[in-house]
Amino acid sequence: MIKSNVYINIRKIRELKNLTREYVAEELKMSMSGYGKIERGDVDLTVSKLIEISKVLDVSIEFIFKFDVSIFFNDTKAQ
Template sequence: MNKIVSQNIRTIREMKNLTRDFVAGELDMTYSGYGKIERGEIDITISKISKLADIFGISISDLLFFDVSYFFNNDAEDKFDGQSGSVSNSGVKTFRMPNSRLLDFQVKKVRNNG
């Protein structure tokens, strides 16, 4: 099961166009430590699973039991869902990261490197 969850984490991160460095920073982990999670080399705690679901903007069950159809819908017109931060265009759902979270990540990066 750990390998499946690890693969789900990586797939979702890539589909949301987030870097490993960003997600590791959000989890207060090193890049290397986070990489071990994605490769299934270490067991992941429930608290980290919960935090990853928050970072990705999905439920814990969606993270554990990932289904690629979650990211697609049948609408052909553009729609913005302010609650989830998703934009639907031509049947493909993309997700927007709030600017405040990106800024928080940049501040953490500067503190860690400075």
């Protein structure tokens, strides 16, 4: 099974790109509730579905695995 942070990353990337669940579900030709289950990690994500999601989100699969929202914030400590 794919690591749970992948599901969280899919949701965060979708939100940062201002895409709705409805839009992504439609692009994937699946129901909104089915897509919601992917974002919640309620279903096992197949490699083929992950490829489809990466295309809809316009990011690489590697990006989905390595995505860290903290890269968008300057997290250096003041010295």
